[in-house]
Every structure is written in C-alpha cells, then in structure tokens.
Amino acid sequence: MTALSEQQPPRAIGAFRRRRRRRRPPLLILICIAIVGLVVICAVTGTLLAPHDPDLQDLGSSLQGPSASHLLGTDDSGRDILSRIVAGARSGFVGPLVVVIGAATIGTTLGLIAGYRGGWRDTLIMRTADLVFALPGLLVAIVVLGVLGGGYWTAVAVLTVLIAPSDTRIVRGAALAQRELPYVDAARTLGLSRRRIMFRHIFPNLLPLIVANAFLNFAQSLVALSALSFLGLGVSPGEADWGRMLSDNLQLIEDNPLAALAAGAALVVTATSMNLLGDWMYERLSDRGRAR
Amino acid sequence: MSDPLLSIRGLRIASRLDSGENTILSGLDLDLAAGETLGIVGESGSGKSISARAVVGLLPEGVHATGEIRYGGRDLLSLDRRALQRVRGSEIAMIFQDPFTMLNPLMRCGQQITGLLRDDRGKRLGRDARRAAAEQRLAEVGISDPGVVDAYPFELSGGMRQRVGIAAALALDPKLVIADEPSTALDVTTQKEILGRLKELQQSRGMGLILITHDLRVAFGMCDRIAVLYAGGLLEQAPAEAVEEAPRHPYTLGLLLCEPPGDRRLAELSVIPGSVPQPDEVAGACRFAARCEWCRPECTAGEPPLLEVGPGRLSACIREAEIADEMAAARAAASQRGHLELAARERAPLVEVREVSKLFGGRHGGREVAALQRVSIELGAGESVGLVGESGSGKTTLGRCLLGLETPTSGSIVVDGIEASDYQALPAAQRRELRRTVQMVFQDPYSTLNPVRTIGTTLAEALTVHEPRLRNVRDRVGELLERVGLPAAYAARKPSALSGGQRQRVAVARALAANPRLIVCDEAVSALDVSVQAQILNLLVSVREQTGVSYLFITHDLAVVRQIVDRIYVLRHGEIVEAGPADAVLDRPQHPYTRSLVASVPRADGSWLAAGADPAPAAEVLTERLGTVSTGTGPVAEEE
Numbered sequence: 001m002t003a004l005s006e007q008q009p010p011r012a013i014g015a016f017r018r019r020r021r022r023r024r025p026p027l028l029i030l031i032c033i034a035i036v037g038l039v040v041i042c043a044v045t046g047t048l049l050a051p052h053d054p055d056l057q058d059l060g061s062s063l064q065g066p067s068a069s070h071l072l073g074t075d076d077s078g079r080d081i082l083s084r085i086v087a088g089a090r091s092g093f094v095g096p097l098v099v100v101i102g103a104a105t106i107g108t109t110l111g112l113i114a115g116y117r118g119g120w121r122d123t124l125i126m127r128t129a130d131l132v133f134a135l136p137g138l139l140v141a142i143v144v145l146g147v148l149g150g151g152y153w154t155a156v157a158v159l160t161v162l163i164a165p166s167d168t169r170i171v172r173g174a175a176l177a178q179r180e181l182p183y184v185d186a187a188r189t190l191g192l193s194r195r196r197i198m199f200r201h202i203f204p205n206l207l208p209l210i211v212a213n214a215f216l217n218f219a220q221s222l223v224a225l226s227a228l229s230f231l232g233l234g235v236s237p238g239e240a241d242w243g244r245m246l247s248d249n250l251q252l253i254e255d256n257p258l259a260a261l262a263a264g265a266a267l268v269v270t271a272t273s274m275n276l277l278g279d280w281m282y283e284r285l286s287d288r289g290r291a292r
Numbered sequence: 293m294s295d296p297l298l299s300i301r302g303l304r305i306a307s308r309l310d311s312g313e314n315t316i317l318s319g320l321d322l323d324l325a326a327g328e329t330l331g332i333v334g335e336s337g338s339g340k341s342i343s344a345r346a347v348v349g350l351l352p353e354g355v356h357a358t359g360e361i362r363y364g365g366r367d368l369l370s371l372d373r374r375a376l377q378r379v380r381g382s383e384i385a386m387i388f389q390d391p392f393t394m395l396n397p398l399m400r401c402g403q404q405i406t407g408l409l410r411d412d413r414g415k416r417l418g419r420d421a422r423r424a425a426a427e428q429r430l431a432e433v434g435i436s437d438p439g440v441v442d443a444y445p446f447e448l449s450g451g452m453r454q455r456v457g458i459a460a461a462l463a464l465d466p467k468l469v470i471a472d473e474p475s476t477a478l479d480v481t482t483q484k485e486i487l488g489r490l491k492e493l494q495q496s497r498g499m500g501l502i503l504i505t506h507d508l509r510v511a512f513g514m515c516d517r518i519a520v521l522y523a524g525g526l527l528e529q530a531p532a533e534a535v536e537e538a539p540r541h542p543y544t545l546g547l548l549l550c551e552p553p554g555d556r557r558l559a560e561l562s563v564i565p566g567s568v569p570q571p572d573e574v575a576g577a578c579r580f581a582a583r584c585e586w587c588r589p590e591c592t593a594g595e596p597p598l599l600e601v602g603p604g605r606l607s608a609c610i611r612e613a614e615i616a617d618e619m620a621a622a623r624a625a626a627s628q629r630g631h632l633e634l635a636a637r638e639r640a641p642l643v644e645v646r647e648v649s650k651l652f653g654g655r656h657g658g659r660e661v662a663a664l665q666r667v668s669i670e671l672g673a674g675e676s677v678g679l680v681g682e683s684g685s686g687k688t689t690l691g692r693c694l695l696g697l698e699t700p701t702s703g704s705i706v707v708d709g710i711e712a713s714d715y716q717a718l719p720a721a722q723r724r725e726l727r728r729t730v731q732m733v734f735q736d737p738y739s740t741l742n743p744v745r746t747i748g749t750t751l752a753e754a755l756t757v758h759e760p761r762l763r764n765v766r767d768r769v770g771e772l773l774e775r776v777g778l779p780a781a782y783a784a785r786k787p788s789a790l791s792g793g794q795r796q797r798v799a800v801a802r803a804l805a806a807n808p809r810l811i812v813c814d815e816a817v818s819a820l821d822v823s824v825q826a827q828i829l830n831l832l833v834s835v836r837e838q839t840g841v842s843y844l845f846i847t848h849d850l851a852v853v854r855q856i857v858d859r860i861y862v863l864r865h866g867e868i869v870e871a872g873p874a875d876a877v878l879d880r881p882q883h884p885y886t887r888s889l890v891a892s893v894p895r896a897d898g899s900w901l902a903a904g905a906d907p908a909p910a911a912e913v914l915t916e917r918l919g920t921v922s923t924g925t926g927p928v929a930e931e932e
Contacts, residue, residue, distance in 0.1 A: 182735075183743075185692075186802070189696075189730070189731060190805075191727030191806075
C-alpha cells in the first residue's frame, strides 16, 4: 500500500517537539518553583522543620531581635518567629488548596454544563454566577463569617463559594468555543453521550486553562484567607498563621519589626510566585498537543 | 531578455530555534522580467509563500533570510525598514490569500484603496478626488457599484473583498505584484472572475506578477513561466506550455498525474507515495528522492544542481535525460487511461430526504435565512452520491441534518426505515441504530481529532461506543488502522505527530469503526495537498469496494466529485437545481448554473480564463453584496 511510506515525516516532528518541551524554564520561574516548593515542604513537614516549637512561650526571651538562636527574633510571648513562619505555611497552603480544588470542581462542572448544553441551564447557572460575582467578595465573607462566628474552615467554605463563579465563567467561555470545533461534532456523530463528550473530550482540552486559573485563584484565596485571619475571622487567636501574625505583631513593629514583616513577606512572595507560575504554566500546557 | 525586474540569488530562509536552525527554503534563484507572469507552484511546506514574504520583507518573527533579492538596482534584503517601506506598496504590492483578514475591518473600502494616494506634488488628494479615484479603481476590478466605496469589509462577500483587496494593492501602480494564493479561499466561479481581472490588469499595466498557487491548472492558465518548489527548493523552472507539454522533473510529472482529470473518471488515480518532507530531512540529497520511482543511489549522493535542459528550462533531476522517455510514456499512458463507465444499477433506497427546509436565525427579531428550501434527495444502498455547490449553497447543512447535528425546520429524512429528521425525539435504541448507520468524515483533518487524545484512544472509543462489551479492542484498533493504510503502531501517537493525509486516514478509520452503511464526506479532501488528496480518494474508493458502504460526498470540486460518485445533485442557494448521473451532469449540464460551474473549473490550456474578462453586470454585483449582508450575520456564513 502506498501509504506505508508516509511513515517518515512525523518522527522529525516528534523530535522537534520533544526538544522544545525539554527546554528549561526561565530563571524567574525556577525561583518561583523553589519558593512554592519550600512552602509545600513546610506545610507537609510542619513543625518538624522548625528550629523551635512555634507555640512554646518563653517570656524570659520575649521581643528579642534577630540572633543566632532566633534568626528572626521573637514576639511578645517569646515565641520564635522563624518557627511560626514555617508552621504558618500549613494554614497558608492547605486552606487555599481546598478552596482552589473545590472552586475548580464546582466551576468546571457548572461551566461545562452551561457552555455545552446552553439554553435554560446556561441562563440559570450564569445569572447565578453573575450575582455572586457582583458581590464584593471580602465584604460578604466578613459579614457571613461575622454571623456564623468565624473559624478557619468556615472561611475556606465561604471563599470556595465566592471564587467558584470565576472558574464557571472561564470554563463556560472556553467550552462554548470548543463546542463549535469539528472534533466535538465528530464525537457526536459517533453517538457518544453528552456527559462523555463534556468530561472526556472537552474537559481535557480545557485543563491548561483550569490549572492556570487554579494557580491564580490560589494566590487570591491565600491573600483573602490571611486577610480574614488578620481581621480575627479566620484562625483562632494565637495560632501560627501569616495573616494572624501580621495583625498580632503589628504593634511590636518598633521592638522587633521582623515579627510582622516576615509574615507579610511570606504572604507576598508566595502569592506572587503562584501568580507567575500560573501564567507560565498556562503558556506551557496550552502548547501541548497543538497541531502546528 | 534585458535586466530582470526582480532577481533572486541564493535565497535561504531559516527559522531560529533554541538549538540551531530550521531551514525553510534554500538555494533559490529566480528572475522575473517586467510584464512577465511567474507562477510559483508547490504543496504546503514547499516554501512558496515564505519566499514571497521575503521579497516584501514581511517575514514572521524568528525567521530570517540570507542571499540576494535585487530589485531596481538595490538588494531588498539589505535595505533598512524605511527604505523598504517606500518600496512596498508603491513598487511592490502583495495580495494575500485570505480576503477576510487582508482588509482592515474598521476602515471603509474607499479609504483602504485611496489611503496612500498622493497627487503630483505629494499632497493628499481632496475628498472628491479620493472618491473618484476609489470608484475608478473599483471599476477596474469589476465593481461598478459606487456604494462599495462606503462599505465596510464585513458587508461584502469573500469575492468582493478579494476584489477590493486587489484594488487596494494596485492603487499605487506597483511594478511588481505578488499574489499569494489569491483565489484559493473563493468559489470556482469567483476564482475565475478574479484571476481574469488580475491577468487583464497585469497585461494592461505591464506589471510583473508572481502568482503563488498550489494548483497547477491555475498556474498554467495564468502564467508565462512556472517554477516548481518542493520541500524548500526549486525542482523545475520552465515556460508554462513546456511544463504542461512535457514536465522534466519526476515531481512535476507526479503533480500533473495526481490531479483528478475533470473530463473522465479513472479506475484509480495516480499518486505520489508519502507526503512532503521537512527541508532539513532531505538536505544534501535530491529532495524528492524518497518519493521518486526513478530514484537511484546517485540521487541521494548529493544535492543535484539545477541543470539547463532546454531553452529557458531548468530541472534539478540528474537523471532527467535518461528518464525523459519513461516520463513521457507515463504521461501518455495516463492520458490514455480511459473513462470508467458506471453501470446503472437498481439499488434499495437507504436514505430518502423529502422536502427538507432549514431556516437559521429569525429569533429575537433577526432576519431569517433559508439554508435549505424543500430539498429532496435519494440515496441507494451502496451508492455514492455527490452534493455539489458553492459556499452558502446549503450542502454542508444538508449533510449535518442527515447526521442529526442540525434539525431541519420542516420535511422528513428517512434513513434505513427510521424517521431521522429529529434525532432528539427518537427513542434511544433507534438513535443508536442511526448513529451506527450514518457516519461522517469532516473537512479539516487538523481539528476533527481531539488534540489531547491518542489515535488509539480515539478509535477505541469509536469501537466501544457501539459494542460496549468488545474485548480485543487493541487488535481491532490495529485492524482499523491497517485498513486505512497506516501501521498499527500509530495507535500510540497523538494527532499532532501525524501529517494531514494521515490524520484524514484516521478520520476515515474512525468512521469505519461503527461499520456504517453511509459515510457523509464533507469536503473530505479539500484541505489536503494534491498528491495526498489522490491517496485519500483512492482509499475511499477501495473502502467502498470492500465494504459496500454508501457515500454522500459533499464538495465544491467538480474534478474530485467525478472520481468518486455515481450520481450528482447540484445545490444553489439551498435548492437543488440539477440532478442526475455524474457523467450526464458534468458533460451535458442543463441548468445555466451548472454550466457556469463546469466552465469555471480551471483547465490547463488557460481558455477557461478567457471568458472571465467581461465586466460583471451592476445588478449582479449589487445582489452579491446584498446577499452577503443578509447571510453574513446568520450561521450560514459559518458553514465553510
């Protein structure tokens, strides 16, 4: 058969692709990966990595500046700041992670239904999403948490609901575009069920978008959760949490400025890294499987 | 020949990668005399468009050219941006393929044409003078409706836009015009009109014209000289009639033989095996060696030089002299191959479409557009039926209705005894039955395969959806791939690692997975290169012989449709204007529209252009414009 000699060209295309995919990410991204990696390690190992017990009070050595035993000094109860930053990575990481996964699951499901099915489902889902979207997020969270009495996991749940509409919108828009592509028509002519087309065919094509958006949402919810903790609506007082530390130690700014600034810096650096990573990852993932 | 208008020497174009360079084109030498028409012919990946872009200094980012492009005593490649800008437009103009993107959507047509016009003292023209100039330029390209001056590009049809584009490109009276596939996106009747205009303008103004095309017949009709490019190199260059008469390179011969003849049906089309390689893969050898039947070891020993093989004729085949007779014999044998007579057979009906209409739009007070108006067609079991028409004729809509991708507004579609006009209303069992019976092969092989899934997953899904308890899925996938001429190992690949022709084979395999009784082929070969197109057509013919499947073959290409169908329906504006056996419709068309379609098919002798030079009557231009205004907003326009 004549076609068998068609075999050669793809090899070269494949080699070309592989070469490109192995390209090293830029330095800035490597730094971001290192920072996020460090935060993850801290979150997983928690207090094992900390030089001191983050909750151990030692009033004899309170409000010290940086020293060999306390690299970032201590706060007014004599707790080691560095250890508290390390321990704070857990609430700084786990909460946003849950928010992001929850919001992505809700948003993707609703977005796919709205975008692919259209009609009244689209109207219902999108008008609801618009409504939630229109609310001033942090303000609503403050009010709801104030009524419900605060607490870390309540804050996580409220944020999930508030962030899901942005995922819904993005996924719906992308699903609308995918719906018109011939491969979806091809799947329909094969007789595949709607659910299968939505979740097995369209969803993988939207994955880069969803992942990238998750990173951006992560940064947003990290900041929001910390803000709630800062306001006293998130974690309970005294717990190691970056937002909480920022508010607790703000009054010590003249005695040991690092106590507040280190927590703030940890927040800013982590959120920024996540944002940059999200953008970069989107570009990379959306290259995958591209025709030409 | 005096000094050439344009002279290209040793042009090499490459794109930079992280590691090294990717050659796109190398060692190109070309001359163009004033007033001459040069056709650059090649398949995708041959480097024909990029070489034209190098001339006007419009290479995409990351791509650079070395060598020499001499024009008017200067080397265009060494000019700075400002100097080049003065040359562009006023002396060298470019016409692009896509009339939809070539014009600025926010500027009125008149502005686009006269924007750069200056009077003798270099001042901008006054309002009235501009308008007069615009109207005059439009009249030159056959638009006599002065209203077009004030129209925005989106208000015009594709053909009208291309005309405006040509008027804008020629506004400054350039000495050299480069037209990059100017008619590829257009219908055949419009193509003929536009090319006729271009030729006329080129001759009356004495411009040099470089016409870039994939269609040899178009090149023969338009050009004085033809240069054949393949995988980034020049293989043959000769006067057009000489190439038509006796090509002196095996690739040119292959291209000529692959072209489906418009006047008869062949039992099997000639093919060039394989597909176009990347230039770097074939560096240091004859570029065509891997696909050439006359290939000898010496062909791959080094890059063959361009040899003078006759007056004004160059060929890059070192065995040219030896194989000239064999090539002539192959050509003669091909032209001797007789017409395949089709025996008329009584067939049990498989599909009956009765008075189907489909309206789009009309909601929210919008205008209603009838894509189909009381269309009736029939299709017998094992029969292959062609649905022919230009864009907007409703042929794709009819195909989609058959597959349940659209629901007709009225009328009935009966497929194998099942009323199929509304898939959603059917009980699940019948719907499944229908999906098994009717399958589809789509036009664009790049987008009908899900880019993130492997070929194997795609085919396995197509198999299991109809037989959920199928066990040896892997073997069946391999079988399917082999049936369409691909190795079974391809199951592990993703679509991006396949060439266009290979993807279309996979698409055919996917359609075959359900063992359908009817396959709707919607422009299934239009997006492919000629050499690959013939392979797929042969595949479709052999699949039908083996399985007895019926085809509904939707296409605009009359030469292609002749090779594959028994009967033809001609659609125009959603209505069937002519129907009958393929031979009768194509050889003795009755309806004036069918006659004009048949007459517009490009023919090598160029006579097809001759009739296209008469000015389009004002009324027709106006309806063409209004017709687009009404359909341009409806979904009909998305059809193609």
